[in-house]
Amino acid sequence: MTIRAVVRGVGHYLPDRVVPNSELEAIVETTDEWIRTRSGIERRHFAAEGQTTSDLAARAARAALEDAGLQPDDIDTLIVATSTADLTFPSAATMVQAALGMTRGFAFDVQAVCAGFVYALANADALIRSGQALRVLVIGAETFSRLMDWNDRATCVLFGDGAGAVVLEGTESAGTSADRGILATDLHSDGRFKDLLYVDGGSSTGTTGHLRMQGREVFRHAVEKLAETAHTALEKAGLGAGDVDWIVPHQANLRIISATAQRMQVPMDRVILTVQDHGNTSAASIPLALSVGKARGQIKEGDLLVTEAIGGGLAWGSVVLRW
Numbered sequence: 001m002t003i004r005a006v007v008r009g010v011g012h013y014l015p016d017r018v019v020p021n022s023e024l025e026a027i028v029e030t031t032d033e034w035i036r037t038r039s040g041i042e043r044r045h046f047a048a049e050g051q052t053t054s055d056l057a058a059r060a061a062r063a064a065l066e067d068a069g070l071q072p073d074d075i076d077t078l079i080v081a082t083s084t085a086d087l088t089f090p091s092a093a094t095m096v097q098a099a100l101g102m103t104r105g106f107a108f109d110v111q112a113v114c115a116g117f118v119y120a121l122a123n124a125d126a127l128i129r130s131g132q133a134l135r136v137l138v139i140g141a142e143t144f145s146r147l148m149d150w151n152d153r154a155t156c157v158l159f160g161d162g163a164g165a166v167v168l169e170g171t172e173s174a175g176t177s178a179d180r181g182i183l184a185t186d187l188h189s190d191g192r193f194k195d196l197l198y199v200d201g202g203s204s205t206g207t208t209g210h211l212r213m214q215g216r217e218v219f220r221h222a223v224e225k226l227a228e229t230a231h232t233a234l235e236k237a238g239l240g241a242g243d244v245d246w247i248v249p250h251q252a253n254l255r256i257i258s259a260t261a262q263r264m265q266v267p268m269d270r271v272i273l274t275v276q277d278h279g280n281t282s283a284a285s286i287p288l289a290l291s292v293g294k295a296r297g298q299i300k301e302g303d304l305l306v307t308e309a310i311g312g313g314l315a316w317g318s319v320v321l322r323w
Contacts, residue, residue: 011063040254
């Protein structure tokens with residue numbers, strides 16, 4: 001028998017404030033048409049003043065636990081994927097642990113920017129497979145609106161805030177590609193490409209900084225690397241693109257999502273899309289899309305999903321799982 005990390009529950013949280021493209025027209029030199037044409041984004045959510053990443057994460061976590069029919073102390077491990085933790089330390093994960101009233105187990109953050117949730121899933125899968133954890137709560141949460149340079153129209157219109165979470169549980173399976181749960185993971189990074197996407201500040205520099213991006217180069221790397229990692233993960237699972245029910249991609253840009261699906265030879269009607277409503281929520285985008293996809297009735301038990309993401313680092317990767 002093989003132990004698989006099976007999704008037991010999923011949930012998400014979005015801040016109340018909705019920011020349509022028209023609102024940004026008053027802040028920066030842009031138009032609704034310009035934003036839609038280049039990104040597919042129509043609106044995004046911004047956290048309220050005083051509302052932190054751990055606040056969003058805790059709300060999404062509670063929704064996922066409710067969906068799973070579990071209590072906080074049923075969880076062994078809590079992982080938060082984020083690049084916008086409340087404080088330099090402690091981790092956002094320990095702050096969420098306290099907010100949930102979780103008094104056992106351990107919690108830690110994963111920082112791989114937009115690829116953070118994929119990295120966190122891979123870590124959770126390894127913990128469950130090794131027997132170190134039975135149930136892992138994996139959260140992606142971001143307040144990227146706090147990193148925007150509102151004079152840079154190429155980046156400030158792209159990002160939003162939000163959180164999504166999944167509960168994974170170790171389950172005995174037959175050890176075949178028909179099993180439910182995580183079937184394969186594939187992770188990569190290459191620090192030579194740091195200057196393509198980064199924040200020009202941090203605790204050791206004494207500044208918070210703003211997000212900087214070379215959009216054209218990021219697009220080129222994203223399409224190539226996302227399709228490649230997805231194919232690799234499918235091969236590891238003994239499956240192919242024709243077996244995929246849904247691609248649940250990092251919701252960065254509609255053009256990247258479409259080009260990647262085309263390279264994978266998967267039609268767009270088998271891609272979960274939320275970028276139009278949420279913008280790029282970095283590590284939160286995949287769990288948000290999973291939760292929304294389930295709520296819409298798109299994702300059903302037994303469906304084969306591929307999630308893939310790329311972010312600053314560059315860091316990228318993919319996960320193949322059966323719902």
